[in-house]
Amino acid sequence: MNYTDQWHQAVLPTWQASFDHPFITALHDGTLPEDTFRYYLIQDHHYLTAFAALHEAIAEHLPADQAQVLLALNEGSGEDTIRDKMHAELGITATDFATTPVAPTAYAYISHMYYQLNEVNPQAAVAGLLPCYWLYAQIGAHLAKLTSPKPLYQAFFDAYASDDFTTSTNQMLDLVNQTAAASSPDVQTQMATAFKRSAVYESHFWQMAYQKERW
Numbered sequence: 001m002n003y004t005d006q007w008h009q010a011v012l013p014t015w016q017a018s019f020d021h022p023f024i025t026a027l028h029d030g031t032l033p034e035d036t037f038r039y040y041l042i043q044d045h046h047y048l049t050a051f052a053a054l055h056e057a058i059a060e061h062l063p064a065d066q067a068q069v070l071l072a073l074n075e076g077s078g079e080d081t082i083r084d085k086m087h088a089e090l091g092i093t094a095t096d097f098a099t100t101p102v103a104p105t106a107y108a109y110i111s112h113m114y115y116q117l118n119e120v121n122p123q124a125a126v127a128g129l130l131p132c133y134w135l136y137a138q139i140g141a142h143l144a145k146l147t148s149p150k151p152l153y154q155a156f157f158d159a160y161a162s163d164d165f166t167t168s169t170n171q172m173l174d175l176v177n178q179t180a181a182a183s184s185p186d187v188q189t190q191m192a193t194a195f196k197r198s199a200v201y202e203s204h205f206w207q208m209a210y211q212k213e214r215w
């Protein structure tokens with residue numbers, strides 16, 4: 001079994017918690033209040049901004065060929081354009097982004113990824129990026145097979161079930177497995193820890209949005 005499958009096995013209950021979260025099931029059956037989705041999109045904007053910056057920061061510490069893969073993944077992300085339409089539909093403006101503080105769980109998730117880079121090592125930081133890709137690809141593949149009565153919510157899932165997105169997830173999986181294979185057992189353990197914590201934060205992110213968490 002490759003490294004990422006082992007780490008995935010070790011966090012299965014946490015992974016499943018995201019699949020089964022009421023935020024996801026309510027998105028799927030169309031009952032999620034728009035205001036809750038709006039909250040999610042604003043917090044996710046904060047997250048995506050940090051996530052893109054992290055790709056750049058981590059790439060500076062990786063061997064050139066791996067850095068190139070990470071930067072290309074960052075460039076190729078079509079998420080922003082798809083999100084722009086959703087933001088417009090819900091009337092989310094640049095002012096909303098600027099005036100809404102990042103919520104505690106989003107803040108903790110972002111801080112965790114920076115901690116991996118600044119206090120652990122770039123290998124752990126790369127592993128910390130993976131659950132983001134992989135979990136959304138799996139949730140997208142799972143839910144795009146079903147239809148949501150709400151086109152806005154269906155579009156959200158469809159974006160992650162696209163071929164492009166499957167390709168970028170596979171590239172990220174390859175990058176992380178290659179990095180782990182070239183690392184010492186201690187560093188591999190640090191990578192597994194970073195992966196696990198990101199998987200935990202992914203499940204908490206849904207709960208944050210569901211309860212519209214505030215400071």
Ligand SMILES: Cc1ncc(C[n+]2csc(CCO)c2C)c(N)n1
Pocket residue numbers: 044047048051077078079131132133134136137168202205
């Ligand atoms: C909390 C949170 N976790 C994961 C994603 C999904 N995602 C964000 S950036 C990226 C890489 C390429 O687009 C992916 C898959 C999200 N939107 N929000």
